[in-house]
Amino acid sequence: MTSTASSEPFVFAPSGSASSDSSRSSASARGSTYAAPGVPSSHQLVDQARQEITQIVREVAAATHQPRKRADYLRFLADRVLRAMAGHGVVIWTRPSSGDSNETNYVAEHRLGRVTDLALVDEAEQVHQCLLAEVATEGAPVVVPPTPGADQIDVPANPLPYPTAIVPIRIDPSSALPEGLIQVFLDEGGTAASQRGSLRFLAQMSDLAGEFLRVLRLKTLSQLLDATDRVDGVVERLHRMTSTGMIQAAWVDAAAELLRLPRVALCRVDSSQPRIVAVSHVHRIDQHSGAAKAIRAATAIDLQPQHGIWFGSCQAKSNESNPNEDASSATPFNQDQTTSSIQSSQEPSWVVAAHPDSQWRIVGFTSDEAEHLSEDIYWGTLNRLLVGGASAWTAARRIESLPGGRWFSKLFVEPDAVSSLGSAPASEPSSTSRRTRAVHSRLRKSATWMAATLAIAILVCLPMPSLVPVTGVIRPVELDSYHAASDAVVETLHVDHGQRVQRGDLLATLTSTDLQEQETSLLGRQAVLMRQQEQVNQTLMSRPSVHSRPDSVHDGREVEEEIASVERQLEIIQESKERLVLRALRNGRVDAWRLQERLANRPLRRGDPVLNVIAEDTPWVVDARIPQTRLQTVDNAWQSEQLTAEVGTAWSSQMNLAATAQRFGPIVPDPTDGTPSVVMRLGLEQSPTLGDQPLAEMPARVTLHCGRTPVGWFLVQDVVHWCQVQWGGYF
Structure with a gap:
């Protein structure tokens, strides 16, 4: 759109040549004009038109800097543009503020005159919208000739029978598309010079409109920011x-x-x-x-x-609708309000x-x-x-x-x-009332803080039971553990878990293939040696003693010694086989869960555990693990003979077993978090049972009663201990 013909649209770009052409044409027009006496000459009419246009520009410029509403300003601008350009109609297009910044869809915000966008119907409206999008994309003022009957919606054209001038309105210079457009429908037959003049004036109006809308947007944003700050302040005070x-x-x-x-x-x-x-x-x-x-x-x-x-x-x-209703009853407000406000x-x-x-x-x-x-x-x-x-x-x-x-x-x-x-x-409220309320509020707060401080001081000095909850393991004191004496296979299991046994009862029978092979080999060797000994004896008996040779006597002694050695080895093997037969050493109960599943026909290495037997009427103890942070408290209570203990199984909520402290043990890591703790052995007054079954190596909960301690020390003792550990070396 760069053509300068009167019948084609072009891009308005002010230049020196255009200005000089315009001035030369104006000068030639003034020089060739003759006016009759009493009739205004063309020069006077041009000067009068210029003065009117200058006055219109001044009015629009003054209105730009006045506090007007957006609709009033656009109405005033359209009226002045239509009056100055003597067109058929003016339409001011704007882009919706809530739409995409790259959206080229414009809507008519204000229209004035007899020819506007309201004359567009069906495809013509879409063709015209495509024209607006093209002008907005180009971003330059144009005059578009009429193209009546244009129906290709993807081709920009002016479907009305009048040429139209379109100028972009830019509020933000950095935006890709203008925020608005000013469209004026001109008279037909205008020259290229008149169209340039129209575009020049319309571009000036567009700049003034953009300045007004820019100031209005800044003012709106400032008001919005101020309103947001005020609302945030109100919400903050509400939350207080x-x-x-x-x-x-x-x-x-x-x-x-x-x-x-x-x-x-x-x-x-x-x-x-x-x-x-x-x-x-x-x-x-x-x-x-x-x-x-x-x-x-x-x-x-x-x-x-x-x-x-x-x-x-x-x-x-x-x-x-209720004329009989009393006026006072229709007022839900306090009666001290004024009647007009109500x-x-x-x-x-x-x-x-x-x-x-x-x-x-x-x-x-x-x-x-x-x-x-x-x-x-x-x-x-x-x-x-x-x-x-x-x-x-x-x-x-x-x-x-x-x-x-x-x-x-x-x-x-x-x-x-x-x-x-x-x-x-x-x-x-009055200033005096506010001061009185403030004083009362401060007095009330001071009294409350003093009462709260006194209550806290009394509370921290009150004695409370000093309890130290720890964990431990319940064990029997007399426990017989049976192990494999040599590499063997479990042949027979004669007992089960929890079964009562008497001294000498058969518990398990183990067999060793190695011992059997050794015994077979030794028995064969023993038979060979016995035959050799018989031969030596026969030789000695068949000869007189004077004719016996010394080497025969020596061989007989070696055979006898080897026979004795084989017999000794057989005795050792027999003892080993007897040790593979496990018998109860004392009366008690078998402690071996899932014995058949774990050991039946299974090979064992020498020293592998087979089963345990808890001695009957054995005392029971608890090995409690005491954290080092509570060791001093427990030791002081034990020295003062105030230490008592309650024991309960890990799965039970009741602490139904009483225990007494016996001695401290070694330092061991806690199984839960690995921190060092000291073992303390506690003696139980009765054996723990689950039904009729004894339980060994059973996890337990232990509560140590260490007398009484102030509430304040109970709350801060961990902090004091930590400070002693961290900074004790500096003091």
Whole structure:
């Protein structure tokens, strides 16, 4: 779009050549113009038009820096542009603020004249929208010739029968697309010079409009930031309060002030009947009045999602429907309020909630005299007040639900917490009253802190039982352990777990293939040696002694010695075989769980355990592991003969076994966390049982009673011990 013909669109780019051409054409026009006497010449008409356009530019520039509303300014701008350019119509297009920054869809915010976008129908509207997107993408002023009947929606064109000038409006120079467009529908037959002049004027108007919208946006953002800071301050003060009643009153007072409303009511709808809990700047509420009924009726309307919250518009019935109702009964507010302020807030205008299931409803009352906020500030403030007030009330409710919580909430509340939220001047207490309340609050807090300190001092000095809970293992003192005397295989098991045995009863029979092989080999060797001995004896007996040889006698002695050695080895093997037959050494009970599953026909190495037998009537002990941090306490109690102990099994909640301390043992690591602990042996007065079965190596819980100790020392003894360990070497 760079053509300069009068019938084709072009990009406006001010240049020296264009200006010189325009000036030369103007000069030639002035030089060739002749005016009759009494008739204004063309030169005078041009000067008059220039003065009017200059005056229009000055008016628009002055309006740009005036505090106007956006709609009023755009209406004024469209009127001045249409008047200056003598066009058929003006349309100001803007991009939706909530859309994508790269979205080229523009909507008409203001239109003026007889030819506007309203004349576009069907495909022509889409073709025109494509033209706007093309101009916005190019970002330069253009004049587009008419193309009536254009129906290709993906080809930019002007479907109206009039040429149109389009100029972008930029608010943010760094944005990819302009925030708005000014479109003017011109007369037909304009020259290229006149179109350039129109674009030059329209570009100047676009700059002024962009400046106004930029200032308006900065002002709106500043107001939004200020409103956000004020709402954050209100929410912070609400969270500092600890009384739900004060939070409700401050909540509605702040909402009325920040939203600039004459009245705001707060209702709670978690029960079957909605209840009005607070009204702004009102100390007493008549729940049976007509206005209160209107408020409760407003809370029952259906809410729709809007701007992140749930909103509903309502209009209560006028009191004229009940002419017999007393005027005083229709007022739910305190009687010290003025009549005009009460009457201005009789009918609810809207109701809002954080979500449909919320228990809170804020009901607002508006009036024509009230100052209205911008949409962003209004909805943002309302949303933050809803969330912040509900969270502050929930936190205070949790405090009040505690025993004594209401008393503490009244004790620690700030005396000026409500008035600091900026309530109405009529409801603020006097300076003398505030000072009196502040003094009373400080005295009440001082007395409370002194009483609390005294109570804590008495509490830490009170004696309490000194208990040391530890863990341990229950063991029998007399326990016979049976092991494999040599490598063998369990042939037969004659007992089971928990079975009673008498001294000499057979427990298990083990066999060793190595011993059997050795015994067989020795028996064969013994037979060979016996035959050799018989031969030597026969030889000696067949010869006289004088003819016997000395070597025969020597061989006979060697055979006898070897036979004796074999017999000794056989005796040792027999003893080893007898040791593989396990018999009970004393009366007792077998302690070997799952004996058949673990050992039946299983090979054993020498020294492997087979089973245990707990001696009958054996004493039982507990090896308790005492942490080093409690060792001094236990030792002092033992030395003073105040130490007693209670023992219970790990799976039982009862400590039904009594024990007495016997002696300290070695230092061993605790099995749970590996910290060093000292073993202390405790003697049990009775044997632990589970049913009729004895249990050895059983985990136990032990409670050591070490007399009495002050509550304060009980609370800080671990800290003192840690400090002694860490810093004891420095003192």
